[in-house]
Amino acid sequence: MDATITRHGFDEVMVPNYAPSQIIPVRGSGSRVWDQSGKEYIDFAGGIAVNALGHCHTELVNALKAQGEQLWHLSNVWTNEPAIRLARQLCAATFAEQVYFANSGAEANEAAFKLARKYAKDHYSAEKTEIIAFNNAFHGRTLFTVSVGGQEKYCRGFEPLPGDITHLPFNDLASIEYQISDRTCAVVVEPIQGEAGILPAEPIFLEGLRALCDKHNALLIFDEIQTGMGRTGDLFAYQGTKVTPDILTSAKALGCGVPIGAMLTTKIIAESFSVATHGSTYGGNPLACAVASRALELINDPTLLAGVKQRHQTFMSGLQQLNSKIGLFSDIRGQGLLIGCELKPAWQGKARELLTFAQEQGLMILIAGPDVIRLAPSLIIPYPDINKGLQQLAQAMLALKMGY
Structure with missing residues (x-):
């Protein structure tokens, strides 16, 4: 620990677009984290669904060290072995035939939206530019992706926004039609809409979207930044449905904490990104790709994915038992290890307070808006950690209910 670094220092030297917790974590191992004072926390947050294999997984540390001693960066003037290897793995594991690498989910989505418009103009007409997205969606914080997400709170002050983007109600097929x-x-x-409160898309809705896109020669893009890489119990959430998208975006858990994003698509669509139409200085760098390659090998394992579904049942059963006694939640929902607990009307607006009480108990959780707590722990979180974390959550729930 560096005694000269304090939380006050953040306010002095960092741009104030974040309001982080008063604690500063300094070490992590598995599903446990320790702060500067040595206090231990169980991690149900997972870096917002990023740390899919927990903190400092030995295999990922080894992959990082090995690549770090060979080659870090080249730029896209040259390619590299880890990038090609990772792209082959992603194509073999999904519908995709070609991959574009970026540094984040926002960048992967930016590429997807640009590619969709370019493909439409290449194959149909210059007037085929409308992008349909859904109310309360979240696709990133670049100007284009925040505009497609459409949440006013993230767009306010940045107008004028990119145009020809239409927002419609989620799970309302009639409005799309x-x-x-x-x-x-x-x-x-x-x-699954993440920031909106862990709202799963209904199967009939996704199937209807596929049919309507086919009818109108529109591309169907799945933003799997949060739901991908085993989070739902399938490698990607689309694989648990009857729907295959034309473009899929991935990030977050793809690198398990090392920044990397990816856009996956077919060859015919990818052709519209011809040489120099899009790019990224760091995208596909060997260091990130080497770690992501090992992460994908570990996560794309039937036993691990089955374990995600088993842990889902443990979480749901435990949360329902807590709620039957304490009664704060009106709904507990989600898939795999992406779970949302919505507060009852009497407690709405207090999700962040519950997060604070949980932290005091030694538990890290997330929120998804003011009314929902979000759980996105490691996909391999040990069962004793689940049980202890749920006990800590119960104490936090009681503290909120009692007004401590």
């Missing part, structure tokens, strides 16, 4: 036309170049959807 009414709006979509031959001017629509793409429909983008999260299989």
Whole structure:
């Protein structure tokens, strides 16, 4: 620990677009984290669904060290072995035939939206530019992706925004049927809306989107930044449905904490990104790709994925038992290890307070808006850690209920 580094220092030297907790974590191992004072926490947050294999997984540390001693960065003037290896793995594991690498989910989505418009113009017409997205979606913080997400709180002050983006109600197929036309170049959807409160897309909704996109020659884009890499119990959430997208974006757990994003698509669509139409200085760098390659090998394992579904049942059973006694939640929902607990009307607006009480108990959780707590722990979190974390959550729930 560096005694000269304190939470006060953040306010002095960091741009104030974040308001982090008053603690500063300094070490992590598995599903445990320790702060500067040595206090231990159980991690149900997972770096917002990033640390899919927990903190400092031995295999990932070894991959990072090995590549770090060979080659870090080249730029895209040259390619590299880890990038090609990772792209082959992703194609072998999914519908995709080609991959574009970026540094984040926002960048992967930016590439997807640009590609959708370019493909439409290449194959249909210059007027085929509309992107349909859904209310309360979240696709990133670049100007284009925040505009497609459409949440006013993230757009305010940055106008004028990119145009020809239409926002419609989530899980409302009739509204899509009414709006979509031959001017629509793409429909983008999260299989589970994360920031909106862990809201799963209904199977009939996704199937309807696929049919409507086919009818109007529009691309169906799945934003799997949060739901991908085993989070739902399938490698990617689309694999647990009857729907295959045209473009899929991944990030977060793809590198398990090492920054990397990816856009996956077919060869015919990828052709519209010809040489120099898009790019990234760091995208596909060997260091990140080497770690992501090992992460994908570990996560794309039937036993691990089955374990995610088993842990889901443990979490759901435990949360329901807590709620039957304490009664704070009106709904507990989600898939795999992406779970949302919505507060009852009497407690709405207090999700962040519950997060604070949980932290005091030694538990890290997340929120998804003001009314929902979000759990996104390691996919291999030990069962004793689940049980202890749920006990800590119960104490936090009681503290909120009692007004401590």
